[in-house]
Amino acid sequence: PAKTMDELVSLCKRRGFIFQGSEIYGGMQGAYDYGPLGIELKNNLKAAWWRAMVYERDDVEGLDAAIIQNKHVYKYSGHEDTFTDPMVDCHECKSRMRADHMKDIKVCDNCGSTNVTEPRDFNLMFKTNVGPMVNEESYTYLRPETAQGIFTNFKNVVDSTSRALPFGIAQIGKSFRNEITPRNFIFRVREFEQMELEFFCKPGEDEKWHQTWVDLRTQWWLDQGLGKENMEFEHVTGDDLAHYSKATVDILYKFPHGFEELEGVANRTDYDLGSHTKAQEEFGLSAKVKPNEHSTTKLAVRDLEENKMIVPFCIEPSAGLDRGVLAVLTEAYTEEELENGSTRTVLKLKPHLAPIKVAVLPLKKNKPEIVEAAKGIKNRLQKLGLGRILYENTGNVGKGYRRHDEVGTPICITVDFDTIEQEGAPVTIRHRDTMQQEVVNTADLPSFILNYFVN
Ligand code: ATP
Structure with missing residues (x-):
């Protein structure tokens, strides 16, 4: 595997995998462009995911929802209120950084000064204006995860496919987060792609499905060539748990900068469908949701055993495609000493990638x-x-x-x-x-x- 990020960055640029975004204007932080070979690798990884998640199962349907959605989606999903990272300002050098990424909370990452503010919440969503009128009401956000398009289409998919529990909806697409400090090449960027499955099941069966998906997703990453010894798991707890999650297991990979999250597998309970549904009071929701005055649709299915309408629980394996590309490149990168004394660089990618x-x-x-x-x-x-x-x-x-x-x-x-x-x-x-x-x-x-x- 690659030992440093630099050797990967250099190979990627030299051979046309990945370029700095807007390079000819001095670059754009947190944005990268995939070149002639990068796009092929990325497409191959996407295709492998789709094959495993949709084609090789008979309980998952695909979807491609719009990136721009009604602002109510983010009001009721909870992202408007809570999709934040703690941010610290340095009084000396004026830089900003993520408080939970600082080695020591009181020392500036950039200049070493201890003259920094207390952490405050910074919302990571990009706000944008829609339509020719710019006013208080004309905003929405770029999606920070693809998942919401799945929840808002839940009824459409159920009605058009006659699905009963358990079943899933899979989607691959761009997401946007205004990261405070993008870094580590394509590991943390402001525009990236996610491969997400929302798997719906009966309440009570959620914990079993959660473990099943952690296992299935781990095996899939091994099938993409990642070494078992380079993977770890982390049970997310306390403040690190997302606002929608009852339990999350992160699948970590040993990137050149250390073990970091490659994919998160979350038990989102009935939080999202419950937040977005009409007539919340009819369903005895387990999650604490914002009262919803805007939804026009009940996001429920018939529980065939109990013959009543229920809001299912949801297990979400959410993988970063760009982090996946970085992981398979890291793993594949090899420098070999040849018999004649020269070295060769070889990318030992799985043939399908x-x-x-x-x-x-x-x-x-x-x-x-x-x-x-x-x-x-x-x-x-x-x-x-x-x-x-x-x-x-x-x-x-x-x-x-x-x-x-x-x-x-x-x-x-x-x-x-x-x-x-x-x-x-x-x-x-x-x-x-x-x-x-x-x-x-x-x-x-x-x-x-x-x-x-x-x-
Ligand atoms: P992190 O803690 O690293 O910021 P996260 O826990 O916020 O990640 P999730 O919200 O669980 O990430 O998103 C699911 C997946 O999307 C992550 O496992 C990761 O692969 C990918 N992802 C999230 N944020 C980024 C980003 N800024 N750049 C690239 N990929 C990302």
Whole structure:
């Protein structure tokens, strides 16, 4: 794994995974742009999550709710009142910092002065104006979590799918938090993506489902290549517990800057549906909610055993996609000493996450027959639908191998004279991790590649 954040930042910039946002204007703190390879890696991680959470289960439906929502959503979700971090101002250098991130509450992170204010609450939501009139009433917020769109669509999903408990709704999308001190590359940013599941169950079954989801999510991260020894769990308690949560287990990963939260699995009880529902008094809610005068809809389902309408409890595994990208990059980053004394950098990404699945390299740049054969192989493999297959004609296969090691391409195929002249049109397959080469006939390539990636 990577030892320092710097080596990751440098690889990401050099090879086109991740760039500082607004770089040409001196940057924008807490915002990063995903480059040509970063977007592939991120999409692959999203697809793996969706596959595991939606396609491989039959009790979860997908959703993509709008980012901009009615301001009442955040009034009743509790975010307007309580989605805050404690902030401290330094009188000396005028910087601001998160009080709970300070090493010592009385010392400024930036200049070391002890002349700092008492902590006060800072709301992390970005406020924005909607519509052509700017007045007291025309505001809303950018969502600080994707979850609220799931709660507000609860009835729509139930009615359109005829779901009964237990079942879940999954969503991936952007969230925004005006973090006081964004830091550690893409670990803490102001614009990020979340992969969230809200899993609804009967009250009383919530604790069992909570543990089940902690286990399932841990296994999923292991399946993405994270090492067990680099993961830890933290039971969140007291003040650190979110306003909606009865119990939260954080899944931590050993990032280059230390063990930190990768995903939170929270028992949100009946807090959210209870807050947003019409006729709260009918449901004997267990959570303490704000009286709701605006909701038009009862967010309840029929409990088939007791034959009455209930507001379900909700278990939420909420993973940060950007933190996921950072974790798999950290884990995959390897520097190897080779026999000839040189070192190679290799990203040992799981094949399903690799930004480029296969690179097809003609051995000779200017030989039309070789070039044509290589392009033909690229086109045929691209049709398998595995992701990006790259045809790359630089004429320097050795350099190509090195570059593809560094960006995690699991397989390179070289096309040479044998390919066009010999029977079976053999090509050379070179494996990233072992650097071993083998010869495969062109006709067998699609099934060879399919077997390699689909398992
Ligand atoms: P932290 O304590 O690190 O601020 P949190 O407990 O506020 O995180 P949650 O509200 O539980 O985070 O959000 C769920 C997930 O969303 C987190 O586990 C994390 O992966 C991701 N996430 C939250 N805030 C950020 C951020 N500022 N940048 C990147 N990812 C984030």
